[in-house]
Amino acid sequence: EIVLTQSPGTLSLSPGERATLSCRASQSVSSSYLAWYQQKPGQAPRLLIYGASSRATGIPDRFSGSGSGTDFTLTISRLGPEDFAVYYCQQYGNSMGTFGQGTKVEIK
Amino acid sequence: QVQLVQSGAEVKKPGASVKVSCKASGYTFTSYSISWVRQAPGQGLEWMGWISAYTGKTNYAQMLQGRVTMTTDTSTSTAYMELRSLRSDDTAVYYCARDWGATAARGVFDYWGQGTLVTVSS
Numbered sequence: 355e356i357v358l359t360q361s362p363g364t365l366s367l368s369p370g371e372r373a374t375l376s377c378r379a380s381q382s383v384s385s386s387y388l389a390w391y392q393q394k395p396g397q398a399p400r401l402l403i404y405g406a407s408s409r410a411t412g413i414p415d416r417f418s419g420s421g422s423g424t425d426f427t428l429t430i431s432r433l434g435p436e437d438f439a440v441y442y443c444q445q446y447g448n449s450m451g452t453f454g455q456g457t458k459v460e461i462k
Numbered sequence: 463q464v465q466l467v468q469s470g471a472e473v474k475k476p477g478a479s480v481k482v483s484c485k486a487s488g489y490t491f492t493s494y495s496i497s498w499v500r501q502a503p504g505q506g507l508e509w510m511g512w513i514s515a516y517t518g519k520t521n522y523a524q525m526l527q528g529r530v531t532m533t534t535d536t537s538t539s540t541a542y543m544e545l546r547s548l549r550s551d552d553t554a555v556y557y558c559a560r561d562w563g564a565t566a567a568r569g570v571f572d573y574w575g576q577g578t579l580v581t582v583s584s
Contacts (some may be wrong), residue, residue, distance in 0.1 A: 355524065359548065376580045383486060383533065387568075387569045389569065389570055389571070391507075391571070393507075398559075398574035398575065398576060398577055399499075399557075399559075399571070400555055400574075401571060401572050403569065404464075404572075405569040410572060411572075430536065441554020442506065442507055444507070444509070444569065444571075445569065446567055446568070447569075449567070450509070450524070451497065451509035451512070451523075451567070451569055452509060453499075453506060453507040453509060454506075455506045456506045456507075461557065
């Protein structure tokens with residue numbers, strides 16, 4: 355099973371600042387099968403990024419994804435008040451899916 | 463518009479079974495697949511498994527093998543997830559999500575159900 359480790363666990367930032375979230379895999383992941391989700395309290399997750407770097411429909415261009423192999427990054431260029439949430443990376447490979455443990459982006 | 467509407471909250475005793483439904487609308491059901499994801503209280507997301515709505519093929523998370531069964535009813539565009547031999551640590555919100563792959567999992571979940579809380583308690 356591929357284990358995804360996200361860092362940091364919590365990111366304390368102010369609106370307007372840049373957020374950089376990391377996702378490291380225990381073995382190489384196909385970029386085509388790496389996605390990022392945002393989840394707010396009491397809500398279902400929302401797809402942000404798929405294929406490591408493609409934005410899902412309706413996602414603002416301040417969200418961007420990058421990386422390959424075992425290291426992937428989600429960047430939020432300028433945090434809006436609605437961006438404070440928990441973010442999960444997720445991969446699918448070898449007929450199994452796994453999620454990272456999440457990074458909480460909180461208001462400083 | 464695409465919608466996934468799940469069945470209501472359940473309370474079960476340890477050892478019992480639960481079956482959660484997920485009714486899809488707004489798209490051709492058999493052109494996509496369904497994954498199930500759960501989230502224990504205050505915890506992260508856990509992938510449970512996947513089913514092709516076109517072929518009925520399934521893949522299950524190893525830790526749930528033998529306790530979980532996923533099925534679909536194409537006549538009603540509904541997916542089902544049954545979990546047996548429930549334990550207290552199965553208490554969670556269970557989500558269905560549409561996966562882009564029709565015959566093979568794509569691992570991209572673009573629409574989600576609203577979630578179903580399953581509580582396991584004696």
